[in-house]
Amino acid sequence: MSAASLSRLLGIVPQRISHQLFCFHTSQRCCKNVTFGQSHGPTTATEQENVRIKRKSGKTAKFPRTNITLEERLADAVTPLWRMSYEEQLQVKYEAQKRTLQLLTASITNCSGTDGLCCPLHSTLPSPVTVGYRNKSTFSVNRGPDGNPKTVGHYIGTGKGRNIVCTHSDHLVNMPEKHKQVARGYEQFIQHSPLDPCILFHEGGHWREITVRTNRRGDMMAIVYFHPRDLEKEEISKHQKSLVEYFTTGPGAVCELTSLYFQESTMTRCLHKESPYRLLYGAPYIFEEVLGLTFRISPDAFFQVNTEGAEVLYQTVRDLIRADGDYIVLDVCCGTGAVGLTVCQGAARVIGIELIDQAVEDAQYNAMLNDYRVVRAIRNCEQIRRLVYISCKPEGEAMRNFVELCCPPDQQKKLFGDPFAPTLAVPVDMFPHTSHCELVLLFER
Secondary structure (H helix, E strand, O other): OOHHHHHHHHOOOOOOOOEEEEEOOHHHHHOOOHHHOEOOOOOOOOOOOEEEEEOOOOOEEEEEHHHOOHHHHHHHHHOOOOOOOHHHHHHHHHHHHHHHHHHHHHHOOOOOOOOOOOOOEOOOEOOOOOOOOEOEEEEEEEOOOOOOOOEEEEEEOOOOOOOOEEEOOOOOOOOOHHHHHHHHHHHHHHHOOOOOEOOOHHHOOOEEEEEEEEOOOOOEEEEEEEOOOOOOHHHHHHHHHHHHHHHHOOHHHHHOOOEEEEEEOOOOOOOOOOOOOEEEEEOOOEEEEEOOEEEEEOOOOOOOOEHHHHHHHHHHHHHHHOOOOOOEEEEEOOOOOHHHHHHOOOOOEEEEEOOOOOOOOHHHHHHHHOOHHHHHHHHHOOOOOEEEEEEOOOOOHHHHHHHHHHOOOEOOOOEOOOOOEEEEEEEEOOOOOOOOOEEEEEEEO
């Protein structure tokens, strides 16, 4: 995408594009690490002998394996800050974002910031909800502490160490009780099923993960992943019927599912285009309201995992934009359009740009997200005067984008526009008890 392409997209070149939403949500979209409760494989966050937790001092505390339970080891892996007070957690995240800004400051020439930072750093905005805030959780199937291969929960240990254990997730403070209840119900169902679990693809088996999605109204969607192997369609249909009966009229009815989906997947992850999600029971979607707008959520749709935290994030962006009728808001990498739609009040026009179709593999999506041409196009479009950049991992690929936005013009790199300058950084805690945090950066020129 070129600067000329952006101008052609806008249609009216003389109009002023004052506000640019350049939204990177790579961690939420593609991360499969257990830290976000979406494990599709064993976590590497714990080690065989010790669990390490970063303290406020920056030093690493070691907890011998013999001194903690498996549940505590899992909590240390998934929610490494759970032992701290929430005030301490916010300070840890503030210091982490401060180090990120220090790194950016060192990379920008002629930076005249204060306190060794290129721009003011706001205190970390807290999440309104800190316990059970996740609206999406994925639970894996593997061997439990007792050796039962039909245990549903999250992994600890490593494949290399051959010490993988699937531990129940009941002690994880970031997941709501309703999600855990569905996981327990699914475990009971597969333990009574004649079919084996699919732990490793080459070893056979059928029952795989289960994902639970909820909204604040209490609607609940469950997606069961299943490896068909060589089963006939009639045989698969029989087990689908048993699954529906269990969750509607059997012991699983206590979960009160409003939607039950089933996906036959022969890979770690299959997109809807490759293997359609089949609705076995209930409504095809759940709906969530964010800042007065209603969003439809399908089984594979991206949506912020902390709804209340998302409202804080979007309100922060809205406050930074300060849009009025003279401005056009351009939402790049818009996904479902949640950011652009919620912050556009007062703007003359909102344009959402999604670089590729949602059916494209995550790896291709990430390659596009990190394509320098996107940053260069924004940098070279002189009409764009204000840029709000949202990143859940600013110390990673986003840092290179920050530098390209702020460095002097460079003909070799095809950077011709005036550089941006960071003017304000606001950390927003979307993931209490974990080390992750969103950083909202305001750039102006």
